[in-house]
Amino acid sequence: xxxxxxxxxxxxxxxxxSCDGCQLSLLDAEDELLAIVGEVELAYFPEAxxxxxxxxxxxxxxxxSITTHHDAQxxxxxxRQCKTLVTLGACATAGGIQALRNWKDVDEFVRVVYASPQxxxxxxxxxxxxxxxxxxxxxxxxxxxxxxxxxxxSATLIGRKPNxxxxxxxxxxxxxxxxxxxxxxxxxxxxxxxxxxxGALCPGFDRGCFGCFGPVAGANTAALTAQLLALGQKDYQxxxxxxxxxxxxxxxxxxxxxxEKR
Amino acid sequence: MTTASASRTIRVETLARVEGEGALxxxxxxxxxxDVKLSIYEPPRMFEAFLRGRHFSEVPDITARICGICPFAYxxxxxxxxxxxxxxxxxxAVRLLRRLxxxxxxxxxxxxxxxxxxxxxxxxxxxxxAMAAQHRELxxxxxxxxxxxxxxxxxxxxxxxxxxxxxxxxxxKTPRKQQLTALVPExxxxxxxxxxxxxxxxxxxxxxxxxxxxxxxxxxxxEYPLNEGRIVSSSGLDIRAAEYEEHFVESHVKHSNALHSxxxxxxxxxxxxxxxxxxxxxxxxxxxxxxxxxxxxKPPVKNPFRSIVVRAVELxxxxxxxxxxxxxxxxxxxxxxxxxxxxxxxxxxxxxxxxLLYHRYLLDDHGLVRAAxxxxxxxxxxxxxxxxxxxxxxxxxxxxxxDATWKCEQAVRNYDPCISCATHFLKVTIEQERP
Numbered sequence: 034x035x036x037x038x039x040x041x042x043x044x045x046x047x048x049x050x051s052c053d054g055c056q057l058s059l060l061d062a063e064d065e066l067l068a069i070v071g072e073v074e075l076a077y078f079p080e081a082x083x084x085x086x087x088x089x090x091x092x093x094x095x096x097x098s099i100t101t102h103h104d105a106q107x108x109x110x111x112x113r114q115c116k117t118l119v120t121l122g123a124c125a126t127a128g129g130i131q132a133l134r135n136w137k138d139v140d141e142f143v144r145v146v147y148a149s150p151q152x153x154x155x156x157x158x159x160x161x162x163x164x165x166x167x168x169x170x171x172x173x174x175x176x177x178x179x180x181x182x183x184x185x186x187s188a189t190l191i192g193r194k195p196n197x198x199x200x201x202x203x204x205x206x207x208x209x210x211x212x213x214x215x216x217x218x219x220x221x222x223x224x225x226x227x228x229x230x231x232g233a234l235c236p237g238f239d240r241g242c243f244g245c246f247g248p249v250a251g252a253n254t255a256a257l258t259a260q261l262l263a264l265g266q267k268d269y270q271x272x273x274x275x276x277x278x279x280x281x282x283x284x285x286x287x288x289x290x291x292x293e294k295r
Numbered sequence: 296m297t298t299a300s301a302s303r304t305i306r307v308e309t310l311a312r313v314e315g316e317g318a319l320x321x322x323x324x325x326x327x328x329x330d331v332k333l334s335i336y337e338p339p340r341m342f343e344a345f346l347r348g349r350h351f352s353e354v355p356d357i358t359a360r361i362c363g364i365c366p367f368a369y370x371x372x373x374x375x376x377x378x379x380x381x382x383x384x385x386x387x388a389v390r391l392l393r394r395l396x397x398x399x400x401x402x403x404x405x406x407x408x409x410x411x412x413x414x415x416x417x418x419x420x421x422x423x424x425a426m427a428a429q430h431r432e433l434x435x436x437x438x439x440x441x442x443x444x445x446x447x448x449x450x451x452x453x454x455x456x457x458x459x460x461x462x463x464x465x466x467x468k469t470p471r472k473q474q475l476t477a478l479v480p481e482x483x484x485x486x487x488x489x490x491x492x493x494x495x496x497x498x499x500x501x502x503x504x505x506x507x508x509x510x511x512x513x514x515x516x517x518e519y520p521l522n523e524g525r526i527v528s529s530s531g532l533d534i535r536a537a538e539y540e541e542h543f544v545e546s547h548v549k550h551s552n553a554l555h556s557x558x559x560x561x562x563x564x565x566x567x568x569x570x571x572x573x574x575x576x577x578x579x580x581x582x583x584x585x586x587x588x589x590x591x592x593k594p595p596v597k598n599p600f601r602s603i604v605v606r607a608v609e610l611x612x613x614x615x616x617x618x619x620x621x622x623x624x625x626x627x628x629x630x631x632x633x634x635x636x637x638x639x640x641x642x643x644x645x646x647x648x649x650x651l652l653y654h655r656y657l658l659d660d661h662g663l664v665r666a667a668x669x670x671x672x673x674x675x676x677x678x679x680x681x682x683x684x685x686x687x688x689x690x691x692x693x694x695x696x697x698d699a700t701w702k703c704e705q706a707v708r709n710y711d712p713c714i715s716c717a718t719h720f721l722k723v724t725i726e727q728e729r730p
Contacts, residue, residue, distance in 0.1 A: 050338040053314045054363020054456040060411065061445060061455060063438040067431075070424045081411065082422030083311040083704070100338045130360045133345035142344035147554070148547040155339055176363060176456040234453040238460050238468045239630075243356060245457075273349065278360065 042091035042190060045077035047111050049097025049104050050131050050159060054176040055122035056080055056096045062179050069186065088114030092189055098124040098159045100131060105156070105165060112166035117189055120162045121182070123175035127247050128281035130175075132159040135281055159281070170195060175245040175278035178230045198229045201249040202242050206233035214241050219264045221274055226252035226284065247279035254288035268292040305688065305700045310707060312412040312422070314364050315714025319707060320550075321684060326692040331681045333707070335553040337714045346667040351377045351463055351636065351658055354667075358654075359457045361669070362713055364407070367400040367448065368647030370461045371522055372654040372669075377463045379537075380641025380658050383634050388627035389465040390522075391620055395475075396451045396461070397521040397645075398617040402444030402485065403455065404648035405610045408711045409492060410437030413603050416705040417499040433495070436488050440610070443478075443485040447617060450474050465631025475621045482621070486614040490586055492607040497590035499604075502702075504687060505597040508679070509561055510570035513646050519578040519612055520571060520646045527574055529595065530561060537642040539653050545670065553714070556675040563678040566650030567710065568605040569596050580619075583612040599683055599709040606711075636662025647672050649711050673712045680710055 046056050060066065060081060076086035093115030099105050112118055120126045128135070134142055139157045143150040162168055170189075172181050181197050188195040198205075202224035206213065214236050215222040222241030224233065228249040235242045248254070254275070261271055275289035305321040316337040322330035342361055346354060358373040359366035371393060378385065410433060411423040420426040427434035445455040450470055452458020460466045511532070513524035527533050534542060545554040558564045573595035576584070587593070587608045596605055638660050644653045650672030657666040687706050691699040 048316060050340055052360050052363040052366075054360075054366070057363045057456060060407065061441070063442040063445070066438060067427060067434065070427075075422070075424060078422075079309050079311045079316075080314065081312065082424065083415075083701075084421040084425070085309075085311075100340075103336075104338060130342075130345070130357060131340040134341060137345070142341045143339070145344040145347075146339065146341050148545075149549070152547060152549045153339055153552065175360065176454070231454070235459050235467075238453055240459070240467045270350075273353065277356075 041072065041074040043076035043086065043089075044073045044092045044094065045088065045090040045115065046080070046094045047077075047096070048079070049095065049108070049125070049162075050100040051097030051122070051124040051129060053080060053096070055125075055174075056094070058121075058177055058179045058182050062183060065183055069183075072190065073186075090115050091117065092186070093118045094121050095119070095125050095162050096121045098129045098131060098161060099165055100156050100159045101154055102156065103154075108162060108165045117169045118166070119170045119172060119185060119189075120168050121172050122177045123173065123245065123247060123278040125162045126171040126173060126282075127279040128159045128161050130278050130280075132281035133276060134159055161281070172197070173228055173246040174230050181230060199250055200229050201225055202227045202229055202231070202233050202246070205229045205231075206236050209233055209237065211236045214239070215260075221261050221264075221266055221270070223257070223274065226254050226257050243274065244277050244279055244285065247282045248284035252284045254284050258288060258292065268295045303696060305696065305703055307700060307704055310704060312415070312708060313712050313714060314362070315712075317712070317714045319684070319703060321688045321703060323688060323692060326689050328685045328688045331684045331688070332550045333677055333681050333684070335551040335677070335714055337552060339552050343667045343669055346664045349664050351381065351656070351662045351664065354656070354664065355461055355463065356457075356459070358669070361671070363456050364713060365400055365404055365647045365649070366457050367396055367452070367461070368645060368652050370458070371397065372643050372645045372652045373656070374461055374463055375522065375643035375645060376641040376654040376656050377658075378641065379643055380639035380656055381463070381634055381637060381662075382639070383464055383632060385465055385632065386627040386629070388625060389469070389631070391624060392451065392466065392469060393461070394521055395617055395620040395624070396448065398613040398620070399444045399447030399451065401613040401648050402610060402617070403441050403448065404444070405606045405613070406437055406440035406444060408648075409496065409603055409606050409610070410434065410440075412711065413708050414496075414499075416701070416708060417603070436491070440485055440488050440492070443481050443614075446481070447478060450478065462631060464634040465627070465629070467630065469626050469630040472624060472626060475624055479618065479621060482614055482618050486582070486611065486618065489607065489610040489614045490582070492610055493586040493590050493604065496604045496607045501598055501600045504600065504690070506599065506683060506686065508569065508595075508597060509558060509564040510573045510595065511558070511564045511566050511651060511675075512570040512574045513644060513651065514575055515578065517578070519575055519580070519616070522645050526644055526651065528558065528564065529574065530558075532558070536644040536653065539642060539644065540655070543653075543670070543675075545674070551677065553674045553677055555678045556670060557678060563682050564675070565679045566672050566675050568602050568609055569599065570650065571646060572596055572605045572608065579608070579612055580615045582615050583608050586611050599706065602709045649673060649676075649713055651675065671713065673710070673714060676710050676712065680707055680712065683709075
């Protein structure tokens, strides 16, 4: 073909401390994957390709939290290489499950897991990407929603803001016509304070939400805590409930610490 | 120009098409390999430490987060270990459903590895996307196969990554029979596609390379192992999961954030598809055995590069088994049994797509975890991967460095290593010493 083709946007996927699940979501977009890779250039994505093109990249997708000195430096380089930097999932946006170290003595943790702790270099805290560099957009979830990832990619490619819901899981639950596990059965559920995105999965499986998508904007954790205590939950149970995959996000962190103090 | 006597280094800074982050460093003096380090620099996430103090009911949701590729394997190993600790007996229909769920994970994971992570090496492409330009039908088949596995997981667990339905004692909710029978036509297509996958992989070119492995896998008298069985080896081991720690030792080496496992008094061993196929061939369903025979495979398979064919045979097994289980399924009277908290110690091993996965939990009076031990398949294979490379890299001494490096990467990918799991672990470096 003789017509000049437009340069395809370069996408890079970077991994920090995580389970690989969020970047797998891209490969799991089975129906859309070949169409996506037709529109972009996967310039750097070690889980999927040996090829590694140099930056700068148009979109950088970052999975995982910062837990080592080396990674704290690497994220600075990643930021410099990416025009738009998007975090994928609970590890990158809230420190992930590995942030449970943040309330404990990390040296003791290392001794529990490793025979020769002196070989291990790790930071005392597991922190989200935004604590290290400016982030352009954060996709929530443990794991992220495939639909959100596709929306984010298409919106960014055409230069508009991604349309990602910012209401609570409760609204998704009501829309699906599911019975409220908290009101009807008195079971603990983080739905009222958790951001939508999963489609209210857990209540649909007869169990309360455990907060995979992290706190919704304006989350009233105090009101939920009071209600759950009135239903007979104990403080230590609630402290654990808030300490899941988004434990280090400020509203959940504060709520868990208040429960622990009482 | 490279001569056979030159010294050089094979160095892969970031191993691609594996799950997680690692590096490979090989030092060669002439034809002799003087050093091999599979370095797992994936940051440690320390699950075994922060599981302490959590209630047993929270454990399966947490252990799923060790791995986004095989979350159900982590859920099942922990659920079985906790059920052993608490003396729980499950409904036979629940047992069947767990086996079906595991088939979904095997289909999704094996299809991903065979076509998207490993096949590009054999066909000379950097990745599946580049491969799609010339072999679109292969990539389309891969994606549809993967989707069948994932759909099964979504029906049973709400989502393919970190499903939410499995719990100690059973499931939060079990599917209706129609939800499963609706999957039958696509699974029937998948079984055909899996048979084509065996045929496709059997025609690839394999290096002439065999190793004398000690295979370790679960063994069950009636069925190909997924959730249950005794731990057996090709060197005569035959034990219960509870005896695992009497026979397997984990040690910590400086160059890796994953622990090395060895079989006491025997050294390195191998877990995964080659081990299962070699030890459990008799338990494979007829379709899978016939496909293996047609592909020229008979146990034991000692060429690690043929693991891609064995994985395809296991794909046939998983599709056939899923169809059988769906036909036999009747929903249980109750989705789960009530489980009372209490003290106990429980051990379990299941077969993750990459191999044997061992868990142990110690619970206190309140059902809280006092201690946890998790030994993922990649940690167990780590030393064996280094042993393979020590033998294999020596044969590549006359090769151009870039080709030798790619071949060594491929040798690592034979294992479908899951580094994220192993650190709760790849880059390749080949260094040649001055003669």
